[in-house]
Amino acid sequence: MDVSSALEIYTLVLGWVLYDGLWKILADTGLVYIPLVAAILKNFFFAWRVQGDEGAETTLRNNWMDILAMMTVIAVAGMPMFTVKLSDLSYVTPCGGNTVTGGSTGTLYDNAFAAINGKTAQVPLWWTMLLSIANGINGAAVALIPCSPDLRTFAYRIDNARITDPELRRQLELFTGDCWQKARAKFITSHTALPASYPPDDLDWIGSQYFQDTDGYYGNANLNLSIRASEELPGFPYNAARDTEYLPGFIPAWGRPECNDWWNNATSGIMPRLMALIDSAAITQATIETGDIELAKNVLLRKLIAPEQAALGRNLAINSYQNNYNANAGNIAQGAAGVGLAVELASWIPKIYALRQAAPVGQSFILMGIYTFLPFILLFSAYSTEVLYTVTAAIFGIKFLTPIWTLAVWIDNHMMEGLGIKWYSWMSFQEDKATTMVILNLVAMLMFVVLPILWFAVIGWSGFALHKTMDTFKIINSPVENGTNTATNIATGMASKGAGKLLK
16 A cells, blocks of 8 residues: 555554554443444434334334444444555655655654554554545546656755864865955956856855966966965875975975865865765756756855855855945845845745645644544444544545645746746845745745645535535434424424414
């Protein structure tokens, strides 16, 4: 049997294991028979009260009907019947992904739920059929939704990636002061125009491609004039032709690399070490969208190091943004609004990501709770077929949230593209996109919250309409209704006779 998530493999088995235990307790104590005895007594008392000794046939007939209906519910929806264990359940990642089974999902759930490994559960016939049908419909519905990369997840992971290596963080700080600030100051004083082949904001971050490509900045044909690190750095061997500031005969443990080597060195360079922190799938997707792997690497690196630059008090992104707006006095208010929206945006992104991650988790545990409570639901409803239908609709409705959320993710990703928002952009509010991002986040919240509410409202309305239809065309009345109808007929007859006498 396929399920909707790796976690549901474990919660489904756990829920039905608890169901089996509770049902056994109710059966061993005889509590499962209370509704049957109560139905017999109810039919007897109502029939005797309304029809007296002549109600024996009615009592017998009603008992047969009620007991037959209740025993049917017990047999198909109450009695544990089909065995379910972890190895019987599997989860298939959408869009041709891997198939995982219980006990070997490759997630931390394998260890977290190790206590139920080897346990088996017995599931009643009705619920086995329901779960099989619901999971089949879910799989078919999810397959109808086109596959697409999860852009919001890529953006969230990049935004929340952190450089934890203190030595790498220190090198970033050194590189900013030793290389970028000196190169930028040289460029400004030289009154040189940035070539059109480079992005207008290329000089505003430490990995500037112009500074790497142009002689005299991060690299220099004359090593004696090159901009280099201010101290020895691990991983960069001493070079006598380059490191000429030492006394003859003294060889330091490490050398002082020039900025290009410091940034790009395949073994110890800052850039390769930073790229190792970025998801390879995000690099691939950014390359597809930008059409240039070097440009893709640059934009992702800018997103990665932005928090570090802010922590160092050199938030180059914000400074550049503010400078652009300060250059035009007419846009000051717009710039302030953009910064304010960006702050608000920063609090929304993790909320939406958390909602998306928590949705299938909450779904799994809610379903587990329903499975666990089913013995009491059946018992307290006196094995009512109407309650059975209600619970069936509830379980199917909750299960069908999986395609709804899959659709919400697809719409969210394509709305991002449709609104012109680049998930890999190093600045979320760059080019006045803050308002658009807020709109996108509002739409995402509506899709993940309001759409499921609307789905359950439709189910509830359908159930209410069906209940009214059943009441309208009900043929077989309960003893209570028989008694009520009899009393009504008697009252109507007496009223008719009284009215006839008054008219005479």
